[in-house]
Amino acid sequence: MNHRRPLFITTAALIATGTLSACGGSGSGTTTSSSSSSTAASGGEQVAVTEPWVRATAPSATTAAVYMMLKSENTDALMGASVPSTVAASTELHETTSTSGTSTTSMSGGSTTSMSHTSTTAMLGMKQVMSIPLPAGKSVQLAPGGYHIMLMKLAKPITSGEQIPVTLRFAKGKTMTVTVVGRSE
Amino acid sequence: MTPPNADRSDERRSSRRFVLALLAAAVALGAVPLILLDMTAGNAGTHPRQQLYGFMRRPPLRVGGYSLPAVASDGASHPITFRASARSLLLVYFGYTYCPDICPTTLANLGAALNKLPATQRSRISFAMVTVDPHRDTPVVLNAYLRHFLPRALALRTTNWSALKRVEHVFDASSTIGPRRPGGGYEVTHTAEIYAVDDSGTVREEWVFGVTPSELASDFRWLLGRLQTGTLNDSHSPERTS
Numbered sequence: 028m029n030h031r032r033p034l035f036i037t038t039a040a041l042i043a044t045g046t047l048s049a050c051g052g053s054g055s056g057t058t059t060s061s062s063s064s065s066t067a068a069s070g071g072e073q074v075a076v077t078e079p080w081v082r083a084t085a086p087s088a089t090t091a092a093v094y095m096m097l098k099s100e101n102t103d104a105l106m107g108a109s110v111p112s113t114v115a116a117s118t119e120l121h122e123t124t125s126t127s128g129t130s131t132t133s134m135s136g137g138s139t140t141s142m143s144h145t146s147t148t149a150m151l152g153m154k155q156v157m158s159i160p161l162p163a164g165k166s167v168q169l170a171p172g173g174y175h176i177m178l179m180k181l182a183k184p185i186t187s188g189e190q191i192p193v194t195l196r197f198a199k200g201k202t203m204t205v206t207v208v209g210r211s212e
Numbered sequence: 213m214t215p216p217n218a219d220r221s222d223e224r225r226s227s228r229r230f231v232l233a234l235l236a237a238a239v240a241l242g243a244v245p246l247i248l249l250d251m252t253a254g255n256a257g258t259h260p261r262q263q264l265y266g267f268m269r270r271p272p273l274r275v276g277g278y279s280l281p282a283v284a285s286d287g288a289s290h291p292i293t294f295r296a297s298a299r300s301l302l303l304v305y306f307g308y309t310y311c312p313d314i315c316p317t318t319l320a321n322l323g324a325a326l327n328k329l330p331a332t333q334r335s336r337i338s339f340a341m342v343t344v345d346p347h348r349d350t351p352v353v354l355n356a357y358l359r360h361f362l363p364r365a366l367a368l369r370t371t372n373w374s375a376l377k378r379v380e381h382v383f384d385a386s387s388t389i390g391p392r393r394p395g396g397g398y399e400v401t402h403t404a405e406i407y408a409v410d411d412s413g414t415v416r417e418e419w420v421f422g423v424t425p426s427e428l429a430s431d432f433r434w435l436l437g438r439l440q441t442g443t444l445n446d447s448h449s450p451e452r453t454s
Contacts, residue, residue: 085360
């Protein structure tokens, strides 16, 4: 199966055209940039954000996931994110995780049934994380099946091509606003 | 700004660990990864190896004796049996609309895969999503959600918990609904395979999360070709009753 994967090793180089940088600075300092620009950092501390995007949502969807690649020069962590209330009521950092497939069939707030079984395939779920570690010099993917910023209680559907300002909050209080682009695929 | 294949490659890299873990679990528990040798169909000389990207179980899952209600937005419903039309495929997925990551990714990839097929093949594939969160996924919510990704999708929904669990069981799927969160709502955990059911109600192939549109489309072509010629090997007789 290995031969079907190597094509994508070069992706990091390809998507470098959309690199953003956050400057280290005071807690109130905010860097705003668009997804297609690259801004050099000052102060010796920077986080590069590459290709931030969000999947366009169905009319009835109430949640969405924001993806991007983060790379910090120094050890850092993404602590949270925020979006305008016209986009979503709140956000959380999440990680999709895989567990063995044991069904317990419990219903929140009430009834349970006696039927249960163990699936031979893994179950996928989400867990909220308080931060996403950013090891120095290492690219960290927020991507389908892994870390993502979950937008909760969407104010309206996210459309393809829509540009959403998402403010990222890093350790030590620095923030950075990036433009996240809606995509239909 | 964005290279054309960047999003897909991101997904592939991120999900590779899932694919490997899920395939390993599947192998350990009796499922057989499908990296089959396809020496037939007249292409042995030029393309002797037909690589499939899903996996097949031995023995295969038999789901044709089971059904769930397909609901319309107005609440009207009719039972759908898990069996495709002649020489066609019924794809089945267990998911929920509050899912921000796995389900939209899967459905978007599935839609992209179907769009890679010629209309004559696409018309031989139908898709049904079983909601594992029927209380939040009302008929209106579920239909609007599915139509966004796949216009002809069937919305399968039951509030009969035993019926849902029975169908999950025959697909070897499972789901759990977690406790209520302080801020409202609850988490749902679920298996995330796509199942390809043939006209005998047999699951012919499954794909774990992370499979790409191109990979799905490739497998769909192979399956449809084999169904068309009646050369999809199966030593088991079809199951017709539950």
